[in-house]
Each structure stands twice: as C-alpha cells, then as structure tokens.
Amino acid sequence: MKPLPPSERLGVLVSNVTQTMLGISFVPVISDQAHPGLCWRTAVMLVNGARPLTVGLSSSQEGCLALTAAMFSCPASAVDPSMINDALCELVNMTAGLLKTEMALDQALTVPQVVTDATVLARLAELHPGLVLKAKEIGLALWAHEGHAIAKLTAAA
C-alpha cells in the first residue's frame, strides 16, 4: 500500500476522469484554498476497509452547472439539482476508483453522498485542506484524506 499521492498526482487522477468523461482537463492550483464559494455542493465517497479513506469533490454553483451540463451533454439551462448530485457523485466515484488503484488499496467503494452543509464543509476544510483544481472558469476542490472525519462531522451536525 502506498501513501496518498502528492497534489500534482491527485490533480492528474481527477483530470483523467474529467478528460475521459467530459473532455475537460484540470490542473492543481496549490496556492489557492477551498473557499466556501467553491463548496456549494460536495459529493463524498467513503472507501471502507482496513485503511479508511475519504474522497470528496466540491464545486461552485457555476462549476456544478458546467460539469453537469458536460456530463449530460445538455445546455446548463436544462440542468436540475438531481442531475448535479448525480454528476458530482459519479465523478467522485470514478476518482475514488482511480485513487484506490493508485494506492494499491484492495478495499470496496461505497455509494457516494452529497453534502451541502456549509458548517460541516468549513470544519472539514480546517481538518483537511482541500486541493483546488482549475479548468478555465471551472473550479473544483478535491478532498482526499485518510479516515472518515466527514462522517463524524455530518453525524454531529
């Protein structure tokens, strides 16, 4: 088993997913922080097993609309909230799958959940700073860390 990959590599994994599925490539912006505006919605995947892992993807409202429209091949005006949740969950699902392979973790994926509670996300950002990724006007925050801190935060909220 390997440690969590460095930021650059995490950025490549996310971009592998978005480039393959949406034709959009992201690059990490190490100097930036996952500010609340970038966390309008977050899809979280818990990877259970001997080495619990959390993988999350957040974006702003505009970013979520753009990603979802690309995923469904439809105009942004046709996107509804359930489509946004669906697209974000699927992107985090694929990202977690690639990360698991990268880390040689033989553990099972779970069904992703959507978190919109700003307090929970702010607390999570304090504990585990997210990695900011950019593709032109679209921003993404990637959360990848050991443990299931977000599950406890969500339960406490």
Add this chain to the structure above:
Amino acid sequence: MPRILTVDDSRAIRMIVAKQLQPLGFEIGEAEDGNDGLAKLQSAAYDLVVLDVTMPNLDGPGMLAKMREGGNKTPVLMLTSESKTAIVATVMRLGISDFVLKPFKGDELKAKVLKALKLPADYAAPGGAPVAAAATPVATTAKRVLVIDDMENVHKKVRSLIPAERNLDASLNAADALALCRSNPYGLILIDGDLPDTNLPSLTKQLRLLQPKAVLVAMALRTANNVTGEMRAQGFEDVLFKPFVNEAVDALLERSFQEDQELVSAQENCLKLAGFHGRDDKLEGYFQKLSAKLKEAMSKLAEGCFDSAVLDASQLPLGQPMRAAQFMADLSKVSADCGVALRLVGSAELAAVIGGFEEAKSLRLFQSVEEARAAA
C-alpha cells in the same frame, strides 16, 4: 434488433450508455438499481445487461447472483469503478462477459458491447453506415507490448530485443499501466516481479480484466528459489529472467502474437501472405513456414477443384531478394504440381525480383487483387 439493459444508479451513466449504443440501432432499457434491474428482466428479454457494481438497495453482484440463481443467463458486461479483488472474483465466478472500468471512453464501451453480443467490430445499425473503423481502436489496432518496470533501463532493453515494427509502450508504475490498458490492446505484458508499492495479485487481476487475451509475464531475477512457482501464484503465466536473453524474448513474442501470425489467409481461391516483423535472423524460418503453409493451401484449393487462384504477395519481405526469388520459384513449382494456376499480386519491386528467375517466370503478376481477379 439487440436489446440492452443498463443498470446503474447514475442517471448520467445510463444516459451515456444509451447515447453510445442507440446509434447502433440497439434498444436500451434502464434500471437504477439491482431490484429495478431484476424487475425489468422479468418483464422483457434482453440480449445484454450493462451492470454497475456499487448501487443502493441491491448492488451489481447481488443482482447478478439472483439472475444466475433464477436461471437467467443473459450476458453481463460490468461497467464500474470498483476493482476490489473479492468483488471482481465474485462476478467472474457468476459469469460475466467482460469488464469496463470507469472512467471509460464511448468507443471502448461500444467495442466491448459488440464483442459481448458477438457482433462484428464494424457493426452498423440496419440501414445505417458501419461504425467507423477508427472509432474502435480496441478491436482494430494491432496488439502491442507493454513493459511495466520502475527502471527505465529495463524498458530500453526490452525495446532493443523486440522487432522495431512491434509497438511497445512502457510505464513506471501500475496506475499508468492500467490507464494504458484502458485504451490500447496488448498481446504481451511484461511486469517487474518486484514492482515497488504494488499488490501484484491485484494488479494481475485488473490487467486480466482489461486485457483478457494478453500474456502476462513477470520479469524476475534468476537468483531466488522457485521464482516461477511464486509468480504463477500471483497471476502470471510465465517468467522472463533478467538479464534477458534473445531466445526467451523471441519465444514469448511468438507465443503472445501467435494469432497475428496466420501466415496464409484464404478466402475461397484468394490467398494472402502475411508480412514479416521479426529480426533478420528469423527470416529464413519465416520463409520455410510460409512455404509449408502455402503448400497446404494449394493442396486444399486443388481438392476443392479450383484450377486457378490469386495470391496477394504484396506484404512479402524483399530485403533478401535472392531468398524471396527462391521462394517464388518454389511456389511456381508447387502451383504446377497442384495444377492450380497462380495470378500473383505485388509491387514492381517484386516483379524485378522474380524477373531474374527462370523458374518463376510462369507466375503472372498484377498490381491489385481486383486486376488479378478480373484476369481470370
């Protein structure tokens, strides 16, 4: 018209699957979890199920198990991000046709669906244009060699030992190798038996899913005891010992690309010779095998009462002109012995090669198969 059921909790994925397959004329049904999928299968017959693994209520392996328990043998193509060994082993035991790992490209999905349905790679919707050959690289591109080793010198060494015409990709780690395997077909995959930070049994299982026809070979040192046994236990078919020797590499290539080496292909009375992609010292062996195969093919034509045949020799190697001419002279004799008149297809260079040989002068040469056929 084939009917396909896509079972995935993601509406986006169901939509993408439908969007890729509907243009082929397939009818697409959708289900959002395993329970919904089983209900759809009870209400209608499908030719293929495209099934996710991780879903709420009833997951993919659960649905597959219930299908098989109930006697439903519909082929299943898994489309998932999940690669956990135990889950993969379960679905393989229950019987799946193939695996597509997410993220996936539309062309990869189409190619695997067509394969699962036993349809040709250029299958077209009734009345529609064939699927563009270029859009299905998995099905149409020549197979390659992949080397996975954290030492670049190993990549270079392997490259120096395989023919230049054989495409080779190299990766330093498992993740990059898996990414390559999602988009390229491989006949031979060489993996460092001591690849750092890698669970080799897990990697070989994933490679096996992505490249079911590839020969997986571990590269290992000779020094340890029972290396071959240990590597076979980890999912490898064979071991290539470091430092490499030419003969061992040649043997692996021959084994891995055997199906590419159909030296003479026949369609009615039209024969086509395969080209040569080996090192120079293997050329004599190629000509000998080719002669034997052609003799068999000509005998079959005679048995089938064909008194003439077209032989497409445009791929014949002409780097050793005397050997090529000798081959043609022998061929002319076989043709006469069998009573089958040969019309040869080849380049002006081939014409020059055989022009100097009295024994081969009876062979008529044409520039294209169509011309040769028309001359019958």
